[in-house]
Amino acid sequence: MSNNFDRSISDEDVMRRRASLLQRLHIDGQLFLLLTVLAAGSLFVLYSASGKNVDLLLKQATSFGLGAVAMCVIAQFEPRFLARWVPLGYLAGVGLLIVVDVMGHNAMGATRWINIPGIIRFQPAEFMKILMPATIAWYMARHNLPPRLKHIAISLALIGIPFVLVVRQPDLGTALLVLASGAFVLFMAGLQWRWILGAVTAVVPVAVAMWFFVMHDYQKQRVLTFLDPESDPLGTGWNIIQSKAAIGSGGVFGKGWLLGTQSHLDFLPESHTDFIIAVLGEEFGLVGICLLLLVYALLIARGLVITVQAQTLFGKLLAGSLTMTFFVYVFVNIGMVSGLLPVVGVPLPFISYGGTSLVTLMSGFGLLMAIHTHRKWIAQV
């Protein structure tokens, strides 16, 4: 730590000497550059995946803009200041989820949205992806590490409430991401390995129970189709067979931009949302996907560096969880499209079409920037 401390001092000196525009704006240059690359790549792939739909591109570009604004605004806040508001935010988020739950059941079906016509329309579950890790990080940061049984139990309760509410929407994909983001805080906080092992062994009976009591028929169907896509080639198996064929037929270098037959002949369902990686794989091949994975890996690496360098425990836990959750997005999406995992409806971060998830993701990166750029240099001495 003393080693680290010395370096911090020298870093600070450097910063003071060359306080560039970016630093004064609390923007992390590396993250910003990588995100810009992803945004450009997204529009590029989306143009092909949407069948040259310019309107859609403009919408997505607008979402990127909105996301960037959200990111920059969040980056301006002191993490300590944010931490103060986290518990309230959590309560508000859970409250909105309950509102959705009640409204949804009145409307005789699944509702994920809160819709005040003409003013705003959003999914409270999306907020939870940020609020969940922040809440657990806030709670954990108040106690010594590694967490004790009592604190673990309370954290699990805090995670459990929104998880159950989102599962009931029903949106299993988002619920699992919310669960993961909370769980990663515990992991980062040094949750003892015996608890982790215990949880992993407990997953099996829980999964069996979910199968019988929680999951909807369409979700069960997805799992069954995942296990044996050939069993239902006309129905749900169609997506997986076609996406595997799209990726596989891309080969090493791909068929070329706008030349993917699977997506352009409408074989590939949801080609511009959840299954967009199949378009990338078909048109740019293994090389294209590896390049994308490289950009993701760099983003994640930067996130982990920010985690290690963060000065407050809250910052460390939050940054670590956000980074790990981001990887879960990438892994689950590519895994499901390539037939490794069941189809759970998780978009590919920054590439899939969809404004809400973009804004959430970029807000998360805004938090990373806030954690990184608001470090105090003397405070800890």
Added chain:
Amino acid sequence: MPQPIRLKDHEKDARQVRNRVVVGAVAICLLIIVLIARLYFLQVIQYEYHSTLSENNRVHVQPIPPTRGLIFDRNGVVVADNRPSFSLSMTRERAGDWEQVLDVIVEVLELSQEDRTLFERRMRQGRRPFEPVPILFELSEEQIARIAVNQFRLPGVEVVAQLVRHYPQGEHFAHSVGYVGRINEAELKVLDPVNYSGTHHIGKTGIERFYEPQLHGQVGYEEVETNARGRVLRVLKRTDPVPGADIVLSMDIRLQEAAEAALGGRRGSIVALDPNTGEVLAMVSQPSFDPNLFVTGIGFKAYSELRDSPDRPLFNRVLRGLYPPGSTIKPAVAIAGLDSGVVTPSTRVYDPGFYQLPNYEHKYRNWNRSGDGSVDLQAAIMRSNDTYFYDLAHKLGIDRLGNYLSRFGIGQKVSLDMFEESPGLMPSREWKRARYRQAWFPGETLILGIGQGYMQTTPLQLAQVSALVANHGKWIRPHLAKTVDGVPPVDPNPMPDIVLRNPGDWAQVSAGMQQVMHNPRGTAHKVGDTSSYRIAGKSGTAQVVAIKQGEKYDRSKLDERHRDHALFIAFAPAEAPKIAVAVMIENGEGGSSVAAPVAKAVMDAWLLGENGQLKTQYAPPVTAEAPARE
């Protein structure tokens, strides 16, 4: 022991997190390697397989629709089968500019602009990518030839042979078997998209609709290799479809034809049941229509002609026609009176030609204005004496009367397997309060006793009343299907049998109904006199327009369509009933004079052999008891 004070150890925390970051980084690296390995497997190792699958679009999964189950009458005569028919289908993805190709089709086949709009609508209904959509059915030889000659101008268009439903008996079974038609948008939303992926038709009414899941079967599919033009080169893998189940009807085409002939072109309906089994032997609703018109889509003009015809050929009178039962309800009312103990078979009522409630002025008229004098139960049925039944209904009261009639099935669906049957109406105090916000008046009970007033019944319900009297209250729901896939249909919701305190009451009512036919004073004795076997029957008249107090029914003043409907229920042979019949002739006026001969003709057709004598299997057993009284 005092608790140690826990200090925040920031350095330890940081070390802890750093350790976990290292673990996380390693895990992420491993999982990224897993992803890359998976992609390597798909894109390099399986490249050949996937590129054949995709790049040339060679392998397709094609659904194979199951063959729809056949429908036979009880003797094995085919009522609905499937015939090969050539249709024109188009695959949008292969047609290029498909709207322009439609123009070419219209030009080549010399069709109208109206047809083109229809084609366009069908094309827009297309479901799966690369699925051919049939747009024109039953191509003629000439049309097929014209398409072949112009094939080079018609990319993505092909002539396909498929099986199309056909009804060889035409109009005879239109109202019972129903018909299939093209699946419409609304049905598409609720159908299982996989099982119906190769199917273009679905049961719309009747048996075709009720037994749709059984008749349809289970879809099969095949993986086929196609060339760039979409022509199938070879089949790689095939899972056979499971054909739909065959249905054997309980109906008999000969009896059906005889019944239609007996009705002789008049508007009306006939139902014939086997009271011992609940099997529907014949079901006529006239006028009828040709169900084949609906299979491949009926033209708008032809359809509006059917729909707007004043004779209402599309209207199923047997299941949906609602009529006051008139005097045909009297046997059921008589059972109610006997079983509840308000009358005995020997109770007599003096009929001066009308009935008056105590303290009321209003005179409830007997149809026979001069009165029948003193009548007992059997005589009251025989003469259809209204005064007796006014008195009986008054003694019973609406609650008991309604309870008994409901047990006969009035006011509820009685059939086992008929589509869109109307429940009719059995009025009650609660019903009247909810409907009119009024109390029940005693006079309304009286007219219910003679089957007038609010009560509404379908001809099927009347036939069931007749069957119930015939089999002494044993409830078997009338059904059209004798077997489905060789198995008789099971009633999921059986009605409780009508069990009387004194089962001998059935014989009393039956005897009364026999005297209707066979006593010289019976209302239908002219028909009964000509019969070689004993019939139990009851006539009825359903008013179409109300006749005011003191007015007389004068047919000359009434519009033809406002004349009374003629009703008749019967069963025979009376000693051991084998057939129960209900006849309704719209605006036929005379239950005994018009409807009764029709009922007898139907029963003759079923019961009599070529020699004009009862078929041996229908002859009453020798030990049968003599009728209670002549």
